[in-house]
Amino acid sequence: xxxxxxxxxxxxxxxxxxxxxxxxxxxxxxxxxxxxxxxxxxxxxxxxxxxxxxxxxxxxxxxxxxxxxxxxxxxxxxxxxxxxxxxxxxxxxxxxxxxxxxxxxxxxxxxxxxxxxxxxxxxxxxxxxxxxxxxxxxxxxxxxxxxxxxxxxxxxxxxxxxxxxxxxxxxxxxxxxxxxxxxxxxxx
Numbered sequence: 752x753x754x755x756x757x758x759x760x761x762x763x764x765x766x767x768x769x770x771x772x773x774x775x776x777x778x779x780x781x782x783x784x785x786x787x788x789x790x791x792x793x794x795x796x797x798x799x800x801x802x803x804x805x806x807x808x809x810x811x812x813x814x815x816x817x818x819x820x821x822x823x824x825x826x827x828x829x830x831x832x833x834x835x836x837x838x839x840x841x842x843x844x845x846x847x848x849x850x851x852x853x854x855x856x857x858x859x860x861x862x863x864x865x866x867x868x869x870x871x872x873x874x875x876x877x878x879x880x881x882x883x884x885x886x887x888x889x890x891x892x893x894x895x896x897x898x899x900x901x902x903x904x905x906x907x908x909x910x911x912x913x914x915x916x917x918x919x920x921x922x923x924x925x926x927x928x929x930x931x932x933x934x935x936x937x938x939x
Contacts, residue, residue, distance in 0.1 A: 779805070784806035786798075786802045787801075787805070787806055787818075787822070790802060796822075796828075813839070813845070816839050817860075820835050820863065829867035829868075830867075832866075832867035833868060833873075840861065840864070861885070864884075865877045865884075866896055866897075869901075869909075874909050878912055881893035881894045882894060888923070890926065895930065902937055910934050914931060914935065917930065
């Protein structure tokens with residue numbers, strides 16, 4: 752009798768384990784975005800980004816691409832931000848997506864891309880991307896992200912290049928002029 756109970760429990764646990772594994776495989780294959788959301792909420796950054804990437808490759812939808820770039824930025828994965836950030840900002844539906852996400856979304860994506868490029872040592876590309884994606888010089892913009900990173904890293908060469916490009920900028924507001932003064936002070 753005791754053996755029968757042990758066999759029944761072992762068989763039940765085996766069936767349960769197989770069921771859980773099958774459920775996970777089905778979720779990973781058919782609904783990677785749900786699995787990515789689960790891992791993101793639980794703080795497993797590596798798997799959250801992995802399944803966000805799988806979800807994008809499966810659907811090729813701009814919302815999945817945006818999620819991938821956002822999660823890569825939050826998880827500080829510069830390689831993926833660079834790889835998919837340019838794809839996002841050059842996507843034909845990007846204007847509509849950024850309008851739906853809010854006025855600062857474009858600067859968030861561009862700022863994340865600039866930060867990733869700078870961290871990867873692609874300084875000139877970061878500078879060009881920052882200036883190409885900053886229309887109005889507002890409190891938060893990609894150029895200011897780059898200025899902050901260069902000041903933290905004591906990168907006077909990058910600051911000099913930014914200063915030169917800011918001085919040549921046609922439409923300068925008070926904030927832009929303040930940043931020019933700040934960079935000059937920092938370089939002296």
